[in-house]
Amino acid sequence: MTDAELIEKLKADLGDKVVEIALPARRRLFLKVAPRDLVAVTTRLRDAYGFVFLSTISGVDNGEMFEIIYHFSTPETDLNLRAEIPKADPHVDSITPVIPGAILYERELQDMFGLVIDGIPDARPLVLPDDWPAGNYPLRKDWKHARPLEVIPGGKS
Amino acid sequence: MSFQIPIGPQHPALKEPISLRMTVEGEVITDVDIRLGYNHRGVEKLAEEKTWIQNIYLVERICGICSHSHSTCYVQGVENLMELTPPKRGMYIRYLVSELERIHSHLLWLGVAGHEAGFDSFFMYTWRDREVVMDLLEMISGNRVHYAINTIGGVRRDLDAGQIAKIREGLVVLRKRSEYYFHIGANEPSFVGRIAGVGILPKEKVIALCAVGPTARASGWARDIRKEDPYAVYDEVDFEVATADSCDVLGRVVVRVKELLESYKICEQLLDKLPPGDIAVKAPRKAKPGEVVSRYEAPRGENIHYIKSNGTDKPERLKVRAPTLANYPATVEMLRKGFIADIPLIFAAIDPCICCAERSVTLVSAASGDESVVRMSELRRRAIARHHNAPPKRNAVWPF
Amino acid sequence: MLNKLARWSRIKSPWILHLNSGACNACDIEIIAALTPRFDVERFGILLKATPRHADVIVASGPVTRQMRDRIIRIYEQVPDPKFVIAVGACAMSGCVYRGAYNMLGGIDQVIPVNMYVPGCPARPDAIIDGVVKLLGKL
Numbered sequence: 001m002t003d004a005e006l007i008e009k010l011k012a013d014l015g016d017k018v019v020e021i022a023l024p025a026r027r028r029l030f031l032k033v034a035p036r037d038l039v040a041v042t043t044r045l046r047d048a049y050g051f052v053f054l055s056t057i058s059g060v061d062n063g064e065m066f067e068i069i070y071h072f073s074t075p076e077t078d079l080n081l082r083a084e085i086p087k088a089d090p091h092v093d094s095i096t097p098v099i100p101g102a103i104l105y106e107r108e109l110q111d112m113f114g115l116v117i118d119g120i121p122d123a124r125p126l127v128l129p130d131d132w133p134a135g136n137y138p139l140r141k142d143w144k145h146a147r148p149l150e151v152i153p154g155g156k157s
Numbered sequence: 158m159s160f161q162i163p164i165g166p167q168h169p170a171l172k173e174p175i176s177l178r179m180t181v182e183g184e185v186i187t188d189v190d191i192r193l194g195y196n197h198r199g200v201e202k203l204a205e206e207k208t209w210i211q212n213i214y215l216v217e218r219i220c221g222i223c224s225h226s227h228s229t230c231y232v233q234g235v236e237n238l239m240e241l242t243p244p245k246r247g248m249y250i251r252y253l254v255s256e257l258e259r260i261h262s263h264l265l266w267l268g269v270a271g272h273e274a275g276f277d278s279f280f281m282y283t284w285r286d287r288e289v290v291m292d293l294l295e296m297i298s299g300n301r302v303h304y305a306i307n308t309i310g311g312v313r314r315d316l317d318a319g320q321i322a323k324i325r326e327g328l329v330v331l332r333k334r335s336e337y338y339f340h341i342g343a344n345e346p347s348f349v350g351r352i353a354g355v356g357i358l359p360k361e362k363v364i365a366l367c368a369v370g371p372t373a374r375a376s377g378w379a380r381d382i383r384k385e386d387p388y389a390v391y392d393e394v395d396f397e398v399a400t401a402d403s404c405d406v407l408g409r410v411v412v413r414v415k416e417l418l419e420s421y422k423i424c425e426q427l428l429d430k431l432p433p434g435d436i437a438v439k440a441p442r443k444a445k446p447g448e449v450v451s452r453y454e455a456p457r458g459e460n461i462h463y464i465k466s467n468g469t470d471k472p473e474r475l476k477v478r479a480p481t482l483a484n485y486p487a488t489v490e491m492l493r494k495g496f497i498a499d500i501p502l503i504f505a506a507i508d509p510c511i512c513c514a515e516r517s518v519t520l521v522s523a524a525s526g527d528e529s530v531v532r533m534s535e536l537r538r539r540a541i542a543r544h545h546n547a548p549p550k551r552n553a554v555w556p557f
Numbered sequence: 558m559l560n561k562l563a564r565w566s567r568i569k570s571p572w573i574l575h576l577n578s579g580a581c582n583a584c585d586i587e588i589i590a591a592l593t594p595r596f597d598v599e600r601f602g603i604l605l606k607a608t609p610r611h612a613d614v615i616v617a618s619g620p621v622t623r624q625m626r627d628r629i630i631r632i633y634e635q636v637p638d639p640k641f642v643i644a645v646g647a648c649a650m651s652g653c654v655y656r657g658a659y660n661m662l663g664g665i666d667q668v669i670p671v672n673m674y675v676p677g678c679p680a681r682p683d684a685i686i687d688g689v690v691k692l693l694g695k696l
Binding site for chain 3: 197198199200202203214215218219220221222224265280281284285287288291301302303
């Protein structure tokens with residue numbers, strides 16, 4: 001089915017779970033839902049529409065809110081599922097019961113943004129070093145770091 | 158009784174630092190734990206402080222082997238954001254370099270697979286042939302790796318008739334040599350026997366764990382971004398998606414060898430159809446606010462970049478997911494129930510590009526919790542010795 | 558007498574250890590390409606060894622990430638004296654494009670003493686061989 005038909009079907013199927021749906025370019029659907037409906041919508045997309053392949057999960061820091069985007073795709077089209085989480089209470093449910101391959105992406109979100117993903121099977125840090133001080137989330141916009149002082153051996157520093 | 162074996166960040170088997178801790182019972186692995194982070198360079202944060210053009214060079218250096226794929230994926234996305242359409246000639250040159258990069262990467266991988274299986278002559282042969290491709294790339298772009306041929310709006314260097322003739326000659330030589338490799342399997346039953354049945358990954362696991370690239374295609378999951386989401390010139394050339402059904406390392410070798418053949422075909426078609434004209438359009442300094450998802454089929458699988466712009470000359474957010482990261486859960490799955498001796502081979506079979514992640518293997522004994530460090534070279538020696546002593550697998554068939 | 562013999566064998570046939578501390582892989586591929594038939598360093602007696610304890614020269618590439626810092630020091634201490642360190646590539650010299658990132662400490666010389674720098678991004682195999690030979694000439 002074409003992208004436009006898919007949009008109509010999704011609107012009819014998911015009803016009021018759809019906060020916003022857009023098609024800015026061919027094969028790029030952007031569907032926004034509320035965070036509490038994420039697992040339900042993901043399950044429905046996987047079972048009825050064949051969106052089994054998750055490319056990655058992106059996080060964006062928008063100031064007061066975090067935006068998480070799940071990038072799904074099938075051979076016919078790509079669907080980007082979006083949800084907004086308030087920074088003051090950054091909790092979201094894990095979708096690993098639906099898509100087991102999402103585990104590494106969720107761990108990365110926890111590391112980089114400080115999101116708390118409820119129900120994640122393995123909450124260890126993924127990419128940050130062992131001696132990283134807790135509470136520092138590098139990809140938040142308000143996180144700055146001091147550049148380490150470099151020593152030039154045998155020269156002026 | 159189980160055992161824990163760590164293989165440290167520095168070891169000779171795979172050239173990048175990564176840490177795997179494996180829980181072992183006897184010779185069979187029961188669980189694997191991957192520790193990434195030795196190669197974490199903070200590229201996404203750095204990208205927010207550099208302009209659109211400076212980011213091309215930063216993104217290119219995410220990986221040395223697939224540098225053009227990251228650069229092209231990024232530039233495709235930014236061109237969408239800025240609503241630019243590069244001229245046809247520029248696109249053809251860009252994707253010609255992409256296919257040459259795919260050829261060099263697959264030849265590199267064939268050599269590494271041969272080395273891990275104990276077949277060092279094969280390693281030397283394929284890397285000698287790789288030098289043909291490196292010379293072509295150096296002639297086109299000026300550098301053997303990190304070609305920096307992309308710019309926003311097209312490419313930076315043009316091809317003239319002499320260069321095109323040389324590329325054609327190089328492709329003829331490579332094709333002849335690659336066809337020799339296809340018949341190696343028929344003459345080397347020990348090589349085929351070594352890699353058959355190792356690292357099994359059934360198709361349902363591929364789907365559940367979202368594996369990408371030749372690792373997934375070797376289990377019959379025929380997804381290739383060049384066919385599904387044809388960006389630019391891929392809908393104007395004729396090629397097939399390579400798959401295999403055996404779900405093991407032999408299948409992955411077969412898929413990559415088939416992809417080599419397809420790449421030669423694509424390169425020749427691109428050279429035949431190369432249109433005249435400009436190679437780039439001028440790009441504005443600032444991009445309009447918006448977001449874009451850009452996907453590309455790198456030699457290792459699907460490369461996806463998500464770029465968001467806020468109207469200035471620096472990106473608001475750049476998210477990169479390199480293909481090897483997507484194959485990690487699948488690797489854990491493949492290593493379970495495998496033998497310790499097969500670790501280097503299975504790990505090499507996903508064509509890991511850890512810089513896109515790090516490598517040491519820790520084998521953890523499940524019963525006693527003891528840890529012991531085993532070097533990858535030790536594992537490889539054990540693997541080769543074990544294979545010499547085991548009865549040969551007579552039922553493995555080379556499909557060519 | 559034995560010293561002279563040891564010194565002669567070290568110069569004529571150095572064994573190298575390849576250390577990657579968080580690089581993009583390009584320099585590593587060029588180091589391995591130096592072993593392949595086109596450049597062939599094995600004719601000079603240079604062997605790529607698996608373990609630090611057998612090596613004379615550490616060929617290091619890549620900028621130093623925080624996670625790798627302690628491991629690099631540990632590996633350096635495992636290499637027996639006299640040892641030499643060659644920093645290959647712009648990343649190992651000063652951090653290349655990753656300077657200033659939150660997880661980076663800069664080049665290899667922030668962590669271990671370096672004897673020879675080979676520039677390039679990536680350094681060509683010819684340049685790497687040149688660097689090794691020049692280092693041996695200074696011994």
